[in-house]
Amino acid sequence: MTADRAIELTKATLSVFGVTNWIVRVEPFVEQPKHYGLTSHRRRTIFLNNIYLDDDAEMAETICHECTHVFAPGVPCEPFDDKAVVADFAAKFKIVERAFERVRK
Numbered sequence: 001m002t003a004d005r006a007i008e009l010t011k012a013t014l015s016v017f018g019v020t021n022w023i024v025r026v027e028p029f030v031e032q033p034k035h036y037g038l039t040s041h042r043r044r045t046i047f048l049n050n051i052y053l054d055d056d057a058e059m060a061e062t063i064c065h066e067c068t069h070v071f072a073p074g075v076p077c078e079p080f081d082d083k084a085v086v087a088d089f090a091a092k093f094k095i096v097e098r099a100f101e102r103v104r105k
């Protein structure tokens with residue numbers, strides 16, 4: 001996906017849950033090149049690693065993961081590796097994706 005689409009999709013996901021005041025940035029991760037995404041509550045920003053943009057499935061999962069961090073400040077990543085939790089985000093993400101497709105048409 002493009003950087004613009006990743007940003008729009010992330011913002012669309014947050015807005016479904018009433019969050020509209022976060023910044024989303026797609027950029028190279030210089031200090032942690034292998035990380036897919038990062039959520040900073042202090043900066044109210046989700047960062048997405050631009051080297052993974054070509055992989056739509058990974059990007060979608062990363063967007064779900066980082067958005068979940070927004071709603072769970074201070075909670076580490078591990079609970080989000082739980083299969084049930086991931087399935088729950090995936091279901092929510094599909095709703096967002098469908099809404100997003102409708103908006104694009």
Ligand SMILES: [Zn+2]
Pocket residue numbers: 065069076077080
């Ligand atoms: Zn995480």
